[in-house]
Amino acid sequence: xxxxxxxxxxALELFTGRGYxxxxxxxxxxxxxxxxxxxxxxxASKQDLLAQIMTGTMQDLMDLHRTAVATTADPTERLRRxxxxxxxxxxxxxxxxxxxxxxxxxxxxxxxxxxxxxxxxYEAGFRELINTGVAAGRFHVxxxxxxxxxxxxxxxxxxxxxxxxxxxxxxxxxxxxGEFALRLVGATD
Amino acid sequence: xxxxxxxxxxALELFTGRGYxxxxxxxxxxxxxxxxxxxxxxxASKQDLLAQIMTGTMQDLMDLHRTAVATTADPTERLRRxxxxxxxxxxxxxxxxxxxxxxxxxxxxxxxxxxxxxxxxYEAGFRELINTGVAAGRFHVxxxxxxxxxxxxxxxxxxxxxxxxxxxxxxxxxxxxGEFALRLVGATD
DNA sequence: CCAGTTGGCTAATGCTTATTAGCCGACTCT
DNA sequence: AGAGTCGGCTAATAAGCATTAGCCAACTGG
Numbered sequence: 001x002x003x004x005x006x007x008x009x010x011a012l013e014l015f016t017g018r019g020y021x022x023x024x025x026x027x028x029x030x031x032x033x034x035x036x037x038x039x040x041x042x043x044a045s046k047q048d049l050l051a052q053i054m055t056g057t058m059q060d061l062m063d064l065h066r067t068a069v070a071t072t073a074d075p076t077e078r079l080r081r082x083x084x085x086x087x088x089x090x091x092x093x094x095x096x097x098x099x100x101x102x103x104x105x106x107x108x109x110x111x112x113x114x115x116x117x118x119x120x121x122y123e124a125g126f127r128e129l130i131n132t133g134v135a136a137g138r139f140h141v142x143x144x145x146x147x148x149x150x151x152x153x154x155x156x157x158x159x160x161x162x163x164x165x166x167x168x169x170x171x172x173x174x175x176x177x178g179e180f181a182l183r184l185v186g187a188t189d
Numbered sequence: 190x191x192x193x194x195x196x197x198x199x200a201l202e203l204f205t206g207r208g209y210x211x212x213x214x215x216x217x218x219x220x221x222x223x224x225x226x227x228x229x230x231x232x233a234s235k236q237d238l239l240a241q242i243m244t245g246t247m248q249d250l251m252d253l254h255r256t257a258v259a260t261t262a263d264p265t266e267r268l269r270r271x272x273x274x275x276x277x278x279x280x281x282x283x284x285x286x287x288x289x290x291x292x293x294x295x296x297x298x299x300x301x302x303x304x305x306x307x308x309x310x311y312e313a314g315f316r317e318l319i320n321t322g323v324a325a326g327r328f329h330v331x332x333x334x335x336x337x338x339x340x341x342x343x344x345x346x347x348x349x350x351x352x353x354x355x356x357x358x359x360x361x362x363x364x365x366x367g368e369f370a371l372r373l374v375g376a377t378d
Numbered sequence: 379c380c381a382g383t384t385g386g387c388t389a390a391t392g393c394t395t396a397t398t399a400g401c402c403g404a405c406t407c408t
Numbered sequence: 409a410g411a412g413t414c415g416g417c418t419a420a421t422a423a424g425c426a427t428t429a430g431c432c433a434a435c436t437g438g
Binding site for chain 1: 332361
């Protein structure tokens, strides 16, 4: 763990707690025991710190989604695994996910476009999963788009309220939310 | 009342689009055709503008919730109506709801405490609704807390993606999300 | 043992910002 | 008409901020 990693971790925590705009380079420096200007010996800029968090988060989510969906063709099982991966990431990396969702407005080009494109593809993946299930007569929803929005939003919510030391474990949330997703789409098993 | 309301509306729109911290008084002034400093002839401060939005939003939500739940004792119907009110508010007043959720970090005391307290009571209302249904054997969930988080998060999501001129109408979202909520808690009707 | 690099520091630079002061024209009421 | 208020304006105030410049001590590798 290098100093640079410490800085990234401190920035992540501060961005989560008070937001990108309200976090100063001096704050980040103080969190790792140095002065604000010294940070520039390790990172390019404050904006770069944000960009790293955002692009890394979307990349991780995409990778997990692909892996989750790769090993079965059954619509119900695919949706369950995709939802579980989604929720598990939002519980386990709640700071990254929280910042990734909340601070898009502070991300500048060219990273903004990249992240938005990745996000659109991620959403499309869920919608397709649901559409396939509906076409196969396994899911029963009026609008696949609404259902996919709903499932994705559930995960984002997890990043907001989940606590590692809370009374609900990560596994409990993952399992229950997987169930919620299947109930949502009216899966017949 | 014209000017002051125009200013509040402009501030709401700008806070939604670029966030509280990134919105300047000059921006808000420009949106209503005057200079930044002139705003102080109508409002006390930028922070006051935010506080009005936040407290007003929570108050409206609480009122709607109480009304929705008042006219029936059936657990399923109560949860459906509460969810519909929740979702309808988030669709119809998406800017208020969006800012209300996203900018809590920028709200200062004493308004912060007030808003957090109201929000806690609002959440407790939903949890109680679900607990009652579970106790009556009408709902089937492992954790009422998880289910209430899930339903509330769905509404917040609506405020993010809903568009008045989109292809999905407010009524469609309200109805479908009401169904989602009942499916989520495994309501037996 | 010394040249170079690394990673700190303080001071300066060049903004941007909320808010206040103080001025003034236009309208209102008597 | 004239006193007062209303609602603009520009200029000043007093910060706060990201980033750069330039300095220096400690390590490091040959």
